[in-house]
Amino acid sequence: MPVPVLLVTGFLGAGKTTVVNHLLAHADGRRIAAVVNDFGAINIDAELIAGASDGVVSLANGCICCSLEGDLLRTLATLLRRDPKPDYIVIETSGVADPADIVRNLMDPVILREAPLETVLCVIDAGTPPSALDDALLRSQLRVADIVALSKLDLADAAAGTRMREAIRAQRVPAVVVEANHGEIPSALLFPANDGRASTPREVGPKRPAEERFETLSWTSDKPVSLPGLQQAISRLAPKLARAKGLFETVEQPGRMMVFQFAAGRATLAPGEAPPQGVPRTRIVFIAELGVLSKAELDGIMEGCVAGG
Numbered sequence: 001m002p003v004p005v006l007l008v009t010g011f012l013g014a015g016k017t018t019v020v021n022h023l024l025a026h027a028d029g030r031r032i033a034a035v036v037n038d039f040g041a042i043n044i045d046a047e048l049i050a051g052a053s054d055g056v057v058s059l060a061n062g063c064i065c066c067s068l069e070g071d072l073l074r075t076l077a078t079l080l081r082r083d084p085k086p087d088y089i090v091i092e093t094s095g096v097a098d099p100a101d102i103v104r105n106l107m108d109p110v111i112l113r114e115a116p117l118e119t120v121l122c123v124i125d126a127g128t129p130p131s132a133l134d135d136a137l138l139r140s141q142l143r144v145a146d147i148v149a150l151s152k153l154d155l156a157d158a159a160a161g162t163r164m165r166e167a168i169r170a171q172r173v174p175a176v177v178v179e180a181n182h183g184e185i186p187s188a189l190l191f192p193a194n195d196g197r198a199s200t201p202r203e204v205g206p207k208r209p210a211e212e213r214f215e216t217l218s219w220t221s222d223k224p225v226s227l228p229g230l231q232q233a234i235s236r237l238a239p240k241l242a243r244a245k246g247l248f249e250t251v252e253q254p255g256r257m258m259v260f261q262f263a264a265g266r267a268t269l270a271p272g273e274a275p276p277q278g279v280p281r282t283r284i285v286f287i288a289e290l291g292v293l294s295k296a297e298l299d300g301i302m303e304g305c306v307a308g309g
């Protein structure tokens with residue numbers, strides 16, 4: 001029986017991991033394996049994905065649309081050899097991946113037969129300015145989608161949903177548009193009944209040259225972080241950041257881990273899980289446009305928020 005694949009794409013911070021987590025939390029007994037791709041050296045996403053019933057495989061330190069394409073196919077082959085096999089496989093791409101390249105890789109005849117790409121979901125922040133859809137990367141993420149999920153409608157103004165639907169229609173995207181409140185999308189929509197029928201190959205056009213637009217900088221520390229210090233550091237860094245996320249322990253509440261998220265100019269904190277043994281207690285990944293933020297500048301700013309820093 002082939003194992004259907006769901007590919008989740010969308011820009012940095014759009015809400016992909018939130019959708020994947022919701023799906024895994026509502027697996028209803030289905031064995032779902034998740035493959036996540038963080039293009040930084042520290043793999044935060046794998047830790048932020050809770051409860052994959054059939055495990056989370058992380059492809060870190062490279063992008064699956066370019067440097068890790070062979071790894072993706074090998075990972076899928078390994079998942080297919082599991083006994084029992086997963087019922088479904090979810091692949092979450094990094095926010096800077098061009099999904100057209102991944103779709104092209106998934107058209108490999110063996111993979112297509114054994115792990116057919118059933119659905120491509122593109123998550124888009126409803127508060128994204130419509131003009132951002134003209135960006136080549138966002139256009140490519142939208143073009144390959146069967147379903148577009150609008151996230152963060154709770155944060156956007158009342159007209160944002162309609163505005164975004166119109167902007168998507170203007171891009172002539174044939175996808176169905178749905179709303180995803182904190183990642184909530186009916187799993188029947190993402191995983192149609194696995195009836196074993198053959199998947200049809202998809203056409204995605206010629207390969208585009210890889211475009212290096214973003215870089216990831218990591219900052220780790222064994223010391224806890226002061227919350228007001230972190231707030232100050234993030235407000236200094238914010239104008240240069242496309243995305244940041246991380247896990248850390250606070251000076252104010254020793255032993256309590258927090259998850260930090262920065263996306264679309266908004267920072268949030270939530271309780272987190274203790275890291276595995278031997279891993280630094282504070283790990284934050286920063287994504288910025290190439291050349292905008294140096295490691296020395298980042299370290300200088302971040303050192304100010306650790307105890308004694």
Ligand SMILES: Nc1nc2c(ncn2[C@@H]2O[C@H](COP(=O)(O)OP(=O)(O)OP(=O)(O)O)[C@@H](O)[C@H]2O)c(=O)[nH]1
Nearest residue numbers: 012013014015016017018095151152181182261263
């Ligand atoms: N208020 C609100 N926040 C959301 C919603 N969906 C996602 N978020 C938040 O947006 C931030 C980014 O969400 P993620 O799911 O990590 O985004 P992502 O697309 O996986 O991010 P990348 O790491 O760039 O791939 C997190 O703080 C989420 O909690 C939503 O519908 N409403």
